[in-house]
Amino acid sequence: MVGGTRDKKRGHPLLRWSTKQETFSHGFSQSDLQALSAICEAIMPPVPLLSLDLDMKLKVLRNDALLSFFKSSGSHVRPDEVAEVMATKAMPVTVTVVRIVLRLLTFRLGTLLLCGFVCLDKKNWSFLLLKFSDISLEKREKVLQKWNKQWYNPLARIAFMMIKAIFLFYYFTWTNENTENPAWDAIGYKVDIGENEDIERKQRPLEKGIIETAKEDEATIKQLMINKGLKLKEDKESNTFKIECDAVVIGSGCGGGVAAANLAKSGLKVIVVEKGNYFVPQDYSTLEGPSMFEMFEANGLLMTHDGRFRFMAGSTLGGGSVVNWAASLKTPDAIIEEWSVDRGIATFDREGYTAAMESVCKRICVTERVIREGFQNQILRKGCEKLGLDVTVVPRNSSEEHYCGSCSFGCKTGDKRGTDITWLVDAVDNNAVILTQCRAEKLIFAETESGRRKKRCLGVTTSISNTAINKIEINAKVTVVACGSLMTPGLLSSSGLKNHNIGRGLHIHPILMAWGYFPEKNSNFNGAAHEGEIMTSLHYVFEIDSTTPNITLETPALGPGTFAALIPWVSGKDTKERLAKYSRTSHIFVMVRDEGVGEVKGGIVKYKLTKADEENLTTGLRRALRILVAAGAEEVGTYRSDGQRLKCGGVKEEDLEKFLETVDAPAGVVSMSRRWTHSFTAHQMGCCRMGATEEEGAVDGYGESWEAEGLYVCDASVLPTALGVNPMVTIQSTAYCISKRLAALMMKNKKKQD
Numbered sequence: 001m002v003g004g005t006r007d008k009k010r011g012h013p014l015l016r017w018s019t020k021q022e023t024f025s026h027g028f029s030q031s032d033l034q035a036l037s038a039i040c041e042a043i044m045p046p047v048p049l050l051s052l053d054l055d056m057k058l059k060v061l062r063n064d065a066l067l068s069f070f071k072s073s074g075s076h077v078r079p080d081e082v083a084e085v086m087a088t089k090a091m092p093v094t095v096t097v098v099r100i101v102l103r104l105l106t107f108r109l110g111t112l113l114l115c116g117f118v119c120l121d122k123k124n125w126s127f128l129l130l131k132f133s134d135i136s137l138e139k140r141e142k143v144l145q146k147w148n149k150q151w152y153n154p155l156a157r158i159a160f161m162m163i164k165a166i167f168l169f170y171y172f173t174w175t176n177e178n179t180e181n182p183a184w185d186a187i188g189y190k191v192d193i194g195e196n197e198d199i200e201r202k203q204r205p206l207e208k209g210i211i212e213t214a215k216e217d218e219a220t221i222k223q224l225m226i227n228k229g230l231k232l233k234e235d236k237e238s239n240t241f242k243i244e245c246d247a248v249v250i251g252s253g254c255g256g257g258v259a260a261a262n263l264a265k266s267g268l269k270v271i272v273v274e275k276g277n278y279f280v281p282q283d284y285s286t287l288e289g290p291s292m293f294e295m296f297e298a299n300g301l302l303m304t305h306d307g308r309f310r311f312m313a314g315s316t317l318g319g320g321s322v323v324n325w326a327a328s329l330k331t332p333d334a335i336i337e338e339w340s341v342d343r344g345i346a347t348f349d350r351e352g353y354t355a356a357m358e359s360v361c362k363r364i365c366v367t368e369r370v371i372r373e374g375f376q377n378q379i380l381r382k383g384c385e386k387l388g389l390d391v392t393v394v395p396r397n398s399s400e401e402h403y404c405g406s407c408s409f410g411c412k413t414g415d416k417r418g419t420d421i422t423w424l425v426d427a428v429d430n431n432a433v434i435l436t437q438c439r440a441e442k443l444i445f446a447e448t449e450s451g452r453r454k455k456r457c458l459g460v461t462t463s464i465s466n467t468a469i470n471k472i473e474i475n476a477k478v479t480v481v482a483c484g485s486l487m488t489p490g491l492l493s494s495s496g497l498k499n500h501n502i503g504r505g506l507h508i509h510p511i512l513m514a515w516g517y518f519p520e521k522n523s524n525f526n527g528a529a530h531e532g533e534i535m536t537s538l539h540y541v542f543e544i545d546s547t548t549p550n551i552t553l554e555t556p557a558l559g560p561g562t563f564a565a566l567i568p569w570v571s572g573k574d575t576k577e578r579l580a581k582y583s584r585t586s587h588i589f590v591m592v593r594d595e596g597v598g599e600v601k602g603g604i605v606k607y608k609l610t611k612a613d614e615e616n617l618t619t620g621l622r623r624a625l626r627i628l629v630a631a632g633a634e635e636v637g638t639y640r641s642d643g644q645r646l647k648c649g650g651v652k653e654e655d656l657e658k659f660l661e662t663v664d665a666p667a668g669v670v671s672m673s674r675r676w677t678h679s680f681t682a683h684q685m686g687c688c689r690m691g692a693t694e695e696e697g698a699v700d701g702y703g704e705s706w707e708a709e710g711l712y713v714c715d716a717s718v719l720p721t722a723l724g725v726n727p728m729v730t731i732q733s734t735a736y737c738i739s740k741r742l743a744a745l746m747m748k749n750k751k752k753q754d
Helices: 030-043 054-061 064-071 079-089 092-105 108-119 137-149 154-173 182-187 218-227 254-265 288-295 333-342 350-363 375-387 423-429 488-494 560-566 572-580 611-631 653-661 728-753
Strands: 210-212 231-235 240-250 270-273 309-311 433-436 438-447 455-464 471-481 504-507 511-517 537-541 551-554 585-592 598-601 604-607 635-638 645-647 679-681 685-687 711-713
Touching: 030 079, 030 092, 030 137, 030 154, 030 572, 054 064, 054 572, 064 182, 064 572, 079 092, 079 154, 092 108, 092 154, 108 137, 137 154, 154 182, 154 288, 154 560, 182 560, 182 572, 210 218, 218 231, 218 240, 240 254, 240 455, 240 728, 254 270, 254 423, 254 471, 254 728, 270 423, 270 438, 270 471, 288 560, 333 350, 350 728, 375 537, 375 585, 375 611, 423 433, 438 471, 438 488, 471 488, 471 728, 488 598, 511 611, 511 679, 537 611, 551 611, 560 572, 585 611, 611 635, 611 653, 645 653
Parallel strands: 210 433, 240 270, 240 471, 270 433, 309 679, 471 711
Antiparallel strands: 231 240, 438 455, 455 471, 504 598, 504 685, 511 585, 511 635, 537 551, 551 585, 598 604, 635 645
16 A cells, blocks of 8 residues: 555555566567567677686676676566566557567568568578577677677667666666565675654655555545645535635655745645656665655656657655755746746746745755765765866755655755655645656636636546546646656647647756766765765856856766666676676766757657757767776766776876767667667756747746746746756745735735734
């Protein structure tokens, strides 16, 4: 049950793998699974010790777990389990491509079509053609290497990318009934599954205001609503509950959480609608696989149409503030100036907006000091210092002592101040009600004969997973949509709004990564890549005569599953060697303030970088590699599909320069290029941007829809342009301004009516 019984040492049942599965719904045939298993074996084949270099060979011989890892094979994983994860978690369009490719590989002619003459069996002329699973392991590996490069064979390349990513993610995140994975010892990964006893004693802070619909039935939901002061009517014919309130807030993240708090504190009756579940620190398992699937939008597998970027967006109570990396940077002055003066947007009036930022930073306890830096941040700082580059401490909504490396799966220490333990607590303390596992389906509108807009929003129709009740209709004087940039446009457009800016103008702060390997011998850096606070140091790359950075260098959180899914695959041996170095591989990601814009429509995200964005990514990537080399990396590289890398021992400046000249910003897997990349992005902005006129934005300068009175948007989708820094404080400050003004207007109207 959500919020119910859980094993003391392993977190909430939804945040750990279930017991061994015996029934599957993936829909793949046994022949398909045979082909899938053959691909997985080629991705992760047994690697003979004789093929390893001396350093790796010695490392393997000293470590029994590592020896077992190199001997292991991808065929040891049940293909049913990989297929189930793929079919139930990945984007349907990519699953369809995988189904087509696997089906073709079950036939000899299909194998010939996709693999070429490698499927010829020269030893047995009576069976000239072989299906994929009958081809030798060595030849299957060569087939995958071809698919990796063949732009003219897009089906095979897309299927390879998806199978490789899902299989390796599952391989390195799966756990047995004892929450163990044999590969973790081999790669030096340790997961903390113990309890913080101080947190264990704390009450769930939102308990008095929350209704977790997934664990209630019709009678208990009804009684809980009445107990929490909601006006409730039942429509027996349609099996619908109808409730009334002053304001309904759809979404509970950085925008919705702040809005709910300000509206509730002004004395209004507020209902918060959240499609995700409610978890508290003692629930977090820190297990990468189940946590990502449960707490991220689209299971963490939503991608741009070209496969270049994967979106990381929270989908739990508290939204992105629960799973982000705690960076709490204020909006740059130049951006405030651009939005308030150049674009004429009232919300960003400097005095009021600056005061809002101060209030936000105070509420979420932002600190700018750090007592102890983790492995990756030590390296970023040292490399910058060696090169004479400025390096800045990242302000964070956590304490100076915070040293949690798993905050991207919920902060188990309870130290990070997400909306679930700040703004939503304020809302509940002021009688707000939160409905979890409750999905907004359609906004309710009525035509207006007189007024500022053609329509008026009357609330929202929602659905819950409980089969006893079909719908909950929430009638409200004001509706605040805060579903995030990926989901808000869909709700508005599916409800009938037509403004041409809805779904357009998406900015994503595109990211590329560089890595450096720092073996423990002769290293001054302690710890492992997955340990310590995720983000405490950053470096800005400024353009000449500019005070606003377009390029930011920071460090990411990469669990072993995500690391394995993203690293370029050039051979089975290389993949195992890279993973054996996981714990001492440091990353720096390059984030740019993008000029390029995208579009969210019908669940598909289209996005294209401009030439300037490509150049900025390239500049940042080259700077990141220089920093890693300066910090003392033994080897550095990028995430380009050909496994681009450089051995650094004794490297001359001219050799480094030649290598850096080959570094670029590759296109996505669907591109017509031999070399491609697959990265991620965690910042989505725009899609319902503010504008001084209806032509310029989907909402006005105060967040209200140009098409419907009483409908406000209060999340990252209203930001007019890309921001250039981590956006949490900007989103919360924008929501603070919008909701404070809205609360004042509503209270003023309420007094008039009284």
